[in-house]
Amino acid sequence: MRTPEDKAQRAPKCVDLAILGGGCAGLSLARELAKCQTLDSVLVIEPRQTYQDDRSWCFWANDSQALSPWFGHRWPRWSFGKINAQQQHRGCDDFPYRYVRSIDFYRASLAIIERCPSIELKLGHAVTDLSAIEPGWQITTDEETYIARQVVDTRPPAQSQLDQSTLHQCFLGAEIKLNQPVSLDTQTVELMTDMRLVDGEFCFTYVLPFACDHLLVEVTFFAKRPPTRACLQNQLNQLLAKRGWSDAQILRTEFAELPMGLPLVMNAKQKQPVLAGMRGGALRPSSGYGFLRIQDWAQRCAKQYISDGTLARQTTSGYWLQKMDQIFLNVLRHEPARAAEIFDTLLSKTKPVRFIRFMNDQATLSDCLQIVACLPKLPFLRAFLRSLPTLFARSD
Ligand SMILES: Cc1cc2nc3c(=O)[nH]c(=O)nc-3n(C[C@H](O)[C@H](O)[C@H](O)COP(=O)(O)OP(=O)(O)OC[C@H]3O[C@@H](n4cnc5c(N)ncnc54)[C@H](O)[C@@H]3O)c2cc1C
Numbered sequence: 001m002r003t004p005e006d007k008a009q010r011a012p013k014c015v016d017l018a019i020l021g022g023g024c025a026g027l028s029l030a031r032e033l034a035k036c037q038t039l040d041s042v043l044v045i046e047p048r049q050t051y052q053d054d055r056s057w058c059f060w061a062n063d064s065q066a067l068s069p070w071f072g073h074r075w076p077r078w079s080f081g082k083i084n085a086q087q088q089h090r091g092c093d094d095f096p097y098r099y100v101r102s103i104d105f106y107r108a109s110l111a112i113i114e115r116c117p118s119i120e121l122k123l124g125h126a127v128t129d130l131s132a133i134e135p136g137w138q139i140t141t142d143e144e145t146y147i148a149r150q151v152v153d154t155r156p157p158a159q160s161q162l163d164q165s166t167l168h169q170c171f172l173g174a175e176i177k178l179n180q181p182v183s184l185d186t187q188t189v190e191l192m193t194d195m196r197l198v199d200g201e202f203c204f205t206y207v208l209p210f211a212c213d214h215l216l217v218e219v220t221f222f223a224k225r226p227p228t229r230a231c232l233q234n235q236l237n238q239l240l241a242k243r244g245w246s247d248a249q250i251l252r253t254e255f256a257e258l259p260m261g262l263p264l265v266m267n268a269k270q271k272q273p274v275l276a277g278m279r280g281g282a283l284r285p286s287s288g289y290g291f292l293r294i295q296d297w298a299q300r301c302a303k304q305y306i307s308d309g310t311l312a313r314q315t316t317s318g319y320w321l322q323k324m325d326q327i328f329l330n331v332l333r334h335e336p337a338r339a340a341e342i343f344d345t346l347l348s349k350t351k352p353v354r355f356i357r358f359m360n361d362q363a364t365l366s367d368c369l370q371i372v373a374c375l376p377k378l379p380f381l382r383a384f385l386r387s388l389p390t391l392f393a394r395s396d
Pocket residue numbers: 020021022023024025026045046047048054055056057058059125126127128154155156254255256257258276277278279283288289290291292294
């Protein structure tokens with residue numbers, strides 16, 4: 001480790017573009033720039049030393065999407081239902097539910113980045129300070145100081161910002177191998193089953209069956225106050241016991257605490273780096289899905305950078321979708337006891353293809369109207385009235 005005196009003596013290294021954080025968004029942008037064989041010097045600063053299989057990315061997508069090399073498993077159908085009720089099934093052959101294993105994504109992205117000599121990935125280093133200078137930015141890490149012409153910041157949002165989210169999506173999952181195959185429908189994902197209240201917070205089960213003896217099993221909360229890890233573990237243990245999977249081998253676990261309705265911090269008077277990934281509002285407020293938006297942004301941003309040297313803003317919700325999500329989250333926050341009924345109605349009454357378009361930011365006006373029409377009116381009217389003071393406030 002270098003001392004502060006060492007750092008002060010060395011002239012800072014200058015780069016054209018610094019990407020803070022080499023997770024999903026940071027690596028995606030670096031990968032897209034590498035594909036374009038950028039000649040600009042690009043530095044990605046990432047604290048982890050090695051990449052692990054730490055998460056699963058799921059979404060609905062057809063085969064033609066450019067991301068297809070990473071596509072892992074696919075399921076044409078999904079099921080849902082309240083606790084102790086019969087599960088309902090829906091499906092869409094053209095847009096199956098897809099799975100990307102994070103380690104496949106990391107390895108594939110790293111292999112592409114390595115082939116581009118102008119991109120440097122600095123693993124094992126954390127950014128400790130970012131300050132605006134003229135022209136550009138000064139970045140301090142635990143080892144070095146850098147000067148960058150432009151910066152994309154994909155570090156996770158500060159805890160104080162996360163705390164202000166309308167709700168927190170918290171989940172704990174275990175990828176398990178059963179001792180012997182069981183009778184399972186391996187074509188159907190349990191998207192939202194066992195929907196119920198636990199200590200006043202909305203909770204449900206999520207199961208991805210890879211094979212009759214290999215599954216990812218998760219418990220998820222949409223909660224005002226994030227449940228403790230012990231509470232999540234307890235719910236997961238109960239679920240495994242209920243399904244008869246308690247003695248399965250645990251291959252890996254994954255945990256998340258995702259903001260739902262993260263307030264974006266923008267100060268128009270100060271110079272801002274481009275914020276991307278979760279920090280830039282990539283996660284859909286009402287679902288926590290963000291992978292496809294991050295990929296969309298990374299491709300647009302790299303193209304724009306190569307063509308005119310400027311950086312594109314993170315893909316987020318359009319204006320009306322943002323308002324719909326804000327009201328939806330307000331209902332879930334204030335009336336969690338109605339959440340199971342609301343999701344059950346939404347999933348059963350909306351045509352699968354409309355539902356997928358809605359989840360993938362491609363909803364038409366008619367899709368939105370149909371979704372609004374099928375939902376119970378009173379809770380949404382109350383949420384609309386409660387949200388009025390902030391609903392039409394400018395967010396940037
Ligand atoms: C377990 C899990 C499962 C998820 N499942 C899905 C899903 O199924 N579908 C979906 O669409 N979305 C999903 N998401 C949400 C979202 O897609 C992911 O969180 C995604 O990884 C967000 O990308 P990101 O680049 O913003 O954050 P990350 O991928 O977390 O990257 C941020 C990076 O910043 C680095 N960093 C932290 N501190 C510093 C520092 N001081 N200096 C420099 N770098 C720093 C971190 O090490 C990390 O690599 C999931 C999230 C999690 C956590």
